[in-house]
Amino acid sequence: MSAGADLTTPALLLSAGLFAIGVVGVFLRRNVITVFMCVELMLNAVNLAFIAFSRWRGTLDGQVLVFFVLTVAAAEAAVGLAIIIAAQRNRDTLDVDSFNLLKW
C-alpha cells in the first residue's frame, strides 16, 4: 500500500464517473428498485472520494465518515425497501411514475 500521489486523481475521477452514472440511472430507470440501486451507487462514489481524500491528506477522519455512511446506507436500505414493499402492495406496480399520491 505504498504508491505515491499518482492514484488520488484517478480515484477522484472514478468517483465522479460513478456518481454521474448513478445520477443518469436515477433519471433513466423507471423501476423504483433500480432507482434505489443507483442511489446506492452514488453513495459508493462519495465513499470513494472520502477514501481518496483521506489518503491524500493522511488523516483518518474520512475513514470514519465512510463508516457512518455505510451505517446510514444500511438503515436507509432497510426502511426504503420496506416502503417499496408497502407501496407495491397498495399500487401493484413498481413504476416510479405511478407513485404520485404526494402530488396534487
Next chain:
Amino acid sequence: MTLDAILFYVFAAAAVGSALVVVGQRHPTYSAFALIVTLCSLSAVFGLLGSPFIAVLQVVVYAGAIMVLFLFVLMLLSVKREEPPARGAWGVKATAIGLGAVLVAQVGSVLAASARVTPAAPGFNASTGHVARLLFSPAYLYVFEATSILILAALVGAVALAKREM
C-alpha cells in the same frame, strides 16, 4: 507503472463497466448482480488506496447485507422487465446523459487544475486499529452511539412499514 496502479485501473474499469450495466439493464435482478460486481471492485479499489478496514466492511455490509436485502425484495415482489419507454422519452434520456457528462467534465477540470499541486501524505496507514482508536475517541464516540439508535429506529420502522396490518 507499479502493480498497485495496474490493479487500480483494472478494478476501476470493472467498476465503471458493471455500473454501466446497472444503469443500462432493464431487468432489476440483472442490475442487482451487476451492482454486486461494482461493489466488490470498489472494495478492491479501497484496499489499493490503503484502507483495508473499509474494504472488508464494503464486502460485508454492502455486497453481503444490503445486496442480499435487495435480492430478497426482488424475489419477493417477482419484478418484471421494464417496458421500453414511450415515444418522447429520448429527450429525457439525452438530457440525463448530457448532464452526467457535464458533471464529469466539471470535476475533471477542477482536478486537472488542482490535484497535482500537492502530493499525497506519505506513510498512510488506515488499519482497523487506527480507525477504531479514532472512532471510539471522544470526537466520534457520541455520533457512534447515535448510529446505534438510528439502526434500532430503522429496524422498528422497517418492520412497521412492511407489516400487512398496522
